[in-house]
Amino acid sequence: MDNIAGTKSSLTWVVHISVALLIALWLFPTVGLLVSSFRTADQISTSGWWKAMVASEQNLILRAADPDEARVERNGLFVVEGKFFGDNADPGISAWGTSSRAVDAYSIGDVADLGDGETLELRQDGSYVWSGSEEQISGRGQRVFITANIPPDFTLDNYDKILLTGNNTDSMAKAFFNTLTVTIPATIIPIVVAAFAAYALAWMDFPGRALLIAIVVGLLVVPLQLALIPLLKLHLGIGIGKGYLGVWLAHTGFGLPLAVYLLRNYMVGLPRDIIENAKVDGATDFLIFTRIILPLSFPALASFAIFQFLWTWNDLLVAKVFLIDATGETTVMTNQIVEMLGTRGGNWEILATAAFVSIAVPLIFFFAMQRYLVRGLLAGSVK
DSSP, X not given: OTTSTTOOOTTHHHHHHHHHHHHHHHHHHHHHHHHHTTXXXXXXXXXXXXXXXXXXXXXXXXXXXXXXXXXXXXXXXXXXXXXSSOTTOOOOEEEXXXXXXXXXXXXXXXXXXXXXXXXXXXXXXXXXXXXXXXTTSOSSOOEEEEEEEEOOOBOSHHHIIIIISSTTHHHHHXXXXXXXXXXXXXXXXXXXXXXXXXXXXXXXXXXXXXXXXXXXXXXXXXXXXXXXXXXXXXXXXXXXXXXXXXXXXXXXXXXXXXXXXXXXHHHHTSOHXXXXXXHHTTOOHXXXXXXXXXXXXXXXXXXXXXXXXXXXXXXXXXXXXXXXXXXXXXXXXXXXXXXXHHHOTTOHHHHHHHHHXXXXXXXXXXXXXXXXXXHHXXXXXXX
C-alpha cells in the first residue's frame, strides 16, 4: 500500500527538516548582518548579534570634562564635576579604574587616590568628582576605565556614514551607482542575444544547428579565469580598453552559454501546434518570436535574469580586470568593500552596514522574481 499513487512518503518529514535547515543556514547570516548594521562598534566588539536585545558588559575608556572649561574652585581645591552617561541612563557600573593595568581596581563609591591629594570619585549613575590642585586639574581630562552593562543601542549613524556623510560618502554612493551601471546592461544584453539564438536553435532548420548546440554545451564548462586575459587582450587590440563597454561584453560572453542553453531547452518544450498554426496564418519567424515565443518564455527569461543579476552584482574578479578603478570613478561595491577592509579593518559596524547595503538590492530582486525561478529551470526538462 505504501507505493500507491497519492500516498505520502514516510520520508516527508526528512524533506521538511532539510528544507528548514537550509532556510536557517541562509537566513541567520543575513539577519545577523542586518542587526549588526544598526549596532555601535562597542556592542559589536563585546557581544554577538543574537544578544543585541539584551544588555552587554563593555569595557569603556572615557575622559572627564576639559579642566580648562569645567573646573571650579571650592574650599581651596579645584574641582571638575560631570557625568559620563546620559541623565536617564543606568549604566550598571560594576568596576572602574584609572590605569589600563588595573581597569577594575575600584568599585562604585570608592575614591581613587591619584597622588599628592588628587582624587577621583565615581558614582553609580556615572557622575564623577575630580579634585586636586590647580596644577593637577589642568590639561586633558582624567582617563577612566569603566566596566558597565550597557543596554541595547541601535543607531542609524552607520548608514549615515556610508551613504550620506563621512569620508566614504562619495566613494560608497558612487560605487552603488557604478554597480547598477554594470549590472543592468550586463543582465539585459545577454538575455536579448540569447533569446534570438535560442529560438533559432529550437525552431529554425539550418545546416550545422546540432554542432552549434554542442558548442554551446561545451562552453558551459570553460572556466571563467581561463578566458580573462585573452579576452582583455582582445579588448585592448580592438580599441575597447578598460571601461563599462568592456565589462558589459565580458559579462555577456560569460553568461551567454547558460542563457542560450536554458532558453533553448525551454523553447523546445513549447507546443509545436501554436507555432505551426502561426506559420500557416502567414506569420514570419520574427513575429512568432516576438508575439508568441517571448511571452510564453517569460519564466525562463526571469530565471536567467535572476542568476545573471546576482552574478554581475556580486562580481569582483571581472570588474577588477575590465574596469579602471585607480581613480574610483568606476569602482563597484564589491571592490569598495575590499578597500574598506584594508583601511577600516577594525570598524566592523561600518563593514557590516556596507555589506548589507551591497546585498539589499539582490535580495529585493530575488524575492520579486523568485516565483519564476523554479518554473523556468524545470521547464523543458520533461515532456
